[in-house]
Every structure is written in C-alpha cells, then in structure tokens.
Amino acid sequence: MSKPNLRSSGRLFYGWIILFISIIILFFSMGMRNSVSVFFIPMVDEFDWNRATISIVFAAGWLINGLTQPVIGGVYDKFGGRYVISFGLLIMGLSTALISITNNFWYFLLMYGLIMCTSAGASSVVTVQPLLARWWYKRRGAILSISSLGISLGSMFLTPFSTYIIHISNWRLTWVVLGGCLLLVSFISVLFIRNNPSDIGILPYGMEDISNDKNEDLNINKGPLEVSSWKDAFKHLPAWQLMLSYMVCGLTTSFMSVHFIPLANDRGFTANEASIAFSMLYGFTILGVVISSLVVDKFGQKNFLTFVYIIRAFAYLILLFGHAYLGLWTFVILAGLSWVVTAPLTITLLADIYGLKTAGTLAGLATLAHQIGGSLNIILAGFLFDRYQSYSLIFIVSIVLLLIAAVATIKIQENKLSIRRIMNLRENVEGFKKIHSKMSM
Numbered sequence: 001m002s003k004p005n006l007r008s009s010g011r012l013f014y015g016w017i018i019l020f021i022s023i024i025i026l027f028f029s030m031g032m033r034n035s036v037s038v039f040f041i042p043m044v045d046e047f048d049w050n051r052a053t054i055s056i057v058f059a060a061g062w063l064i065n066g067l068t069q070p071v072i073g074g075v076y077d078k079f080g081g082r083y084v085i086s087f088g089l090l091i092m093g094l095s096t097a098l099i100s101i102t103n104n105f106w107y108f109l110l111m112y113g114l115i116m117c118t119s120a121g122a123s124s125v126v127t128v129q130p131l132l133a134r135w136w137y138k139r140r141g142a143i144l145s146i147s148s149l150g151i152s153l154g155s156m157f158l159t160p161f162s163t164y165i166i167h168i169s170n171w172r173l174t175w176v177v178l179g180g181c182l183l184l185v186s187f188i189s190v191l192f193i194r195n196n197p198s199d200i201g202i203l204p205y206g207m208e209d210i211s212n213d214k215n216e217d218l219n220i221n222k223g224p225l226e227v228s229s230w231k232d233a234f235k236h237l238p239a240w241q242l243m244l245s246y247m248v249c250g251l252t253t254s255f256m257s258v259h260f261i262p263l264a265n266d267r268g269f270t271a272n273e274a275s276i277a278f279s280m281l282y283g284f285t286i287l288g289v290v291i292s293s294l295v296v297d298k299f300g301q302k303n304f305l306t307f308v309y310i311i312r313a314f315a316y317l318i319l320l321f322g323h324a325y326l327g328l329w330t331f332v333i334l335a336g337l338s339w340v341v342t343a344p345l346t347i348t349l350l351a352d353i354y355g356l357k358t359a360g361t362l363a364g365l366a367t368l369a370h371q372i373g374g375s376l377n378i379i380l381a382g383f384l385f386d387r388y389q390s391y392s393l394i395f396i397v398s399i400v401l402l403l404i405a406a407v408a409t410i411k412i413q414e415n416k417l418s419i420r421r422i423m424n425l426r427e428n429v430e431g432f433k434k435i436h437s438k439m440s441m
Contacts, residue, residue, distance in 0.1 A: 014194065015135035015205050019143060021192050022128045023150035025085065028185050029092065029123040031154015032178050034282070037261045038162045038275060042171040049105070051262065055382030057109050058258045059375040061117035062250075065124075066371020072121045073130075073364025074230075077357070080195030081131035088122020089186035095119060097179025100172040123189075125151075125343045126367050130359040133351045134196050138206025140351070140420060141301055144344035145293040151340050152289055155282035163275040223419035226355035230362055233354045238417060239362070241408045242346055245309065247369035248405035249342045252312060252398045254374025255381040256335070263391055267324040277332055284336025292341045300421065301352070305345040306410040312338040313402035320395040352418035 036058065044054055076084050095116040102108045121127075129144050136143045158178070165174040197204050225236050233239040256263075260281070264274035288308075296304045315334035318327050346366055351359045381394045414421050 013205055014200060014202065015132075015143075015197070017192060018135050018194070019132060019147060021189060022132055022147045023153075025089070025123050025128055025185060025189060026125070026147060026150030027154035028158075028178075028181050029089065029120055029154075030125070030151040031156075031158040032096070032182070033117075033120055034151070034155040034257050035159040035162050035278075037258050037278065038159055038166060039171050039174070040258065040262060041265070041271070042166055043102075043108075046171075047105070050386060051259075052379075052382040052386045053105065055258060055378050057105070057113050059378035059382075060109060060113035061375075062254055062371045062378060063375035064114055065117040065121050066250075066368040066375065068118045069121045069124075069126050069364035069367040069371065070361055071364070073126050073360035073362070073367075076122075076127045076130065076360035076364075081127050082190065082193040082195050085123050085127050085131075085193060086186050086190035088119045088127075089182050089189060091119035092116055092123060093179045093182030093186060095179075096182055097176045099179075100175040102172075121364075121367070123185075124367065125347060126363045127360060129344060129347045130351065130356070130363055131193070131195070133348070133356060133359055135204055136206065137204045137420070139297060141296045141344070141348045142293040144348050145289050145296060145341060148289045148340045148344050149286060151343075152282050152285035156279045156286070159279045159282070160275050163272065223353055223355065223417060225353050225417055226419065228355075228357055230354075230358040230365065233350075233358065233362055238353055238412050239350070241412055242349060243366055243369045245305070245405040245408045246342065246346050246366045247373040248309070248401045249346075250370035250372070250374035251377045251401055252316070253339060254371075255377040255394060258378050259381050259385070259391065262385075264328060267328055269325075269328070277328065281332045281336045281339065284333050285340040288337040288339065288341050291337075292345070296345065296348075300414050301345050301349045301418070302409050302412040302414045305342065305349070306406045308338045308341055308345070309402045309406040309409065313399050313406070316395045316398045316402070320392060320399070349412070349414070349418065352414075352420045355419075 040051075040054060043049070044051070072084070072088075095111055099108065099111050099116065102111065125148075129147060132143055132147055133140055162174050162178065165177055194200055225233070225238070227233050260278050261271070261274040264277055265271070269277060292304060311334055315331050315338065318334065319331040321327075322330055347359070347363045350362045350366065354362060377394065381391060384393050385391055
C-alpha cells in the first residue's frame, strides 16, 4: 500500500488557522457555559426557587455533559472534528436561544440540563484539543495551552457582557443573544476546520523534521503504552491517575462556576462587583495559560499539573481563613492561575502516553470524570449552604482533594511513558554528544 506524498506546510502552516478557530469555538462554547452564574439570581428571583433547586439543574447539566463525553469523543475519533464540532455548535446555539422561553423548572432542566449541555460536549476540549493534537507534533503542549485562551477570554468577557444585557433588558434576551453567537460560530467552523493535515497534503507541525531528517516512517515512533483501543489504556496506572486528578479538578471548579456570584454577594459584593470579580478570575487564567505555554514542554506536563493543583489548594485555604472581601480577591488571582490549564495538560498527557488514535475517547472519559465530580459538588454546595448558610465545608473538602490530586499526578512517569518526552530527551542527548565530540576535536 503506497503512502501519501505529504509535504511540509510551506509559508503559512494551516494549523495556525485551526488554532485560531479553536480559540473562537472555546471562547463562545466554554465561555458561555462558565458564565451561567450570572443567570443564577435573576432566575431564582423570578421563579421563587432556592439555591438547591436551581443547583440541581446546573448539576444535571454537568453530569449529562460528562456522561455523553466518551460517546462524543468516540464519534470524533471515527469521523473527525469538522462536522462533529459544527453540528454540536448548531444544536447548542438553538437550545441556548430556546432557554429564553423557560416558564418552569422542568423545561429549564430539559433545555439546559439535557439538550444544551449534551451538545456542548461536541465543541469542548474533548474534540477541539484532540483536533489540535493531530496538527501539532512539536510544541503540542504549548499549542493546546494556548487554545485554552478561548476558555479564559470567553469566560472573562461573556460574564460581564451577559450581566450588562441582563441589566439593560432581561435574562431571557441574554440567552437569545448567546444562542445567536453560537450559531454564527457553527457556520465559521464548518467552513474552515479540516480534520487532519493530510487532508490538505501536508505533515503535522514538527513531523517533517522526524520524517525527513531521520528518514523514519511517521508511525515508527510509538510510546511504550500506545494503544489502539481506549480500554487498553486502563490496564495501566497513568490513565487512572489522570482520571482521578481531573475528577478533582471538576469538583473544585464546577461549584464555583455556579455559586461564585452568590458567594461574592454574601461577602458584600454588589452584583456588578461580583460579575467583575468572576471575570477577573478568568482574566488571570490567561496569565496561567501563557505561563504554561512557555514552560510546560520544557519542564514536563505532569510537573506543571502538580504545581497547578497545589496552587489551587492554597487558593481555597485563603478563601477559608482569609478576610471575607480581600480573601475573595486573593482567591480570584490564585485560582485564576490554576483554573483552565488543567484541561490541556491532562489531554496532552493522555495523547502523549496513549497515542492519537484514542485521544478523543480518552479525553471524553477524563471529562466524564471531571463532570461527575463537578455535578456532585454543585448539588452538595447548594445543599450545605441552605443548611448551614456557609460554603466552608466545601472549601475544606476541596483543599484535601486537591492535595490528593497533586500526589497522583507527580507519580506519573512521564519521562519513560510520553513519546514526545522520550524523543525530546533523546534529541537533547544527541545534541550534547555532538557538542562534546566537537569540543574533543
């Protein structure tokens, strides 16, 4: 069977366009989902719900989103990202707009919790970041981290934007506007996304160095744990370590996505101040993403991931024992640095250790763990607040679990299991030998 005649990308690598589109997709799909807390109080007031009641809807959305992620990841692995992502955005946009006609709890649960959150999985990191992994071999960790800027920027800008629309009109029109934006992004996605570099006759970024300079087949360099079936990945410890740590990530971010603004209101913030603080949290995620993109490929995915979980644990410690007002602002800074980068770090590690054939499914399973943890904590936070008028117990649980996650990730043997890490270390050794031989002459 003849191999396709693939070439280097030429002047402009199309992967940069894929990266730009990916940022736009995550800006609206993930940014919109992360800004839902601005609807919390207006909808509670209009329908006379309590915090536990509306928390059930948001928790159901997180759980259903998680349960469908492995299926969506499998569909992505089979058919690619172009139509999966675009169709998901189409359904997400329509269902988001239809939330505007909510008149009871069950309709909101159906439209948001089931339809919108299911379709959201098709335009999340589960599909977008494995798509990018196909386009980038070298600098993969950095590129996936950069794509997370879409999540950061979307959450940062769509939160005050939604608050402003609610302020000048109402929450119903705000859902319509957000839905319209998603429909536009769906159209852009189907126009520009390509599933693989080979679709346009080029190689992944950095792969030309391996195939040309070393005259090697693109499939020769495989990691020691690379698999063809996602089930085989769970015969090895790293998959379980990453699933556990990412579940803890969901536990410690989800309830804040829903309860942050009510928490800020309880601590003396006005509605506008709370919205700004939540936006600033995602503003600091930009700094976290930039730092990650600069250092992660040099220092290792698992080392930086461990550091991130420790920083987040310290943020919750400040929130628990710090000043009500200043402590929350300190939390905004520290949590922001750690909030988003866990996704690209986890997905990159899974792809590097287990290969690209199952990247979508494994990303989906990791997100399932993330969303299960998140949904449980959203409900628990609402229940405990209604019972004790405090979130302190949730903060304590979060600190303990984050430290467990840090231990789990630091134990991953990335240097022995990640194919990109192995190749990078090999190149460094060869480079050192060349320098040493020249100095010896």
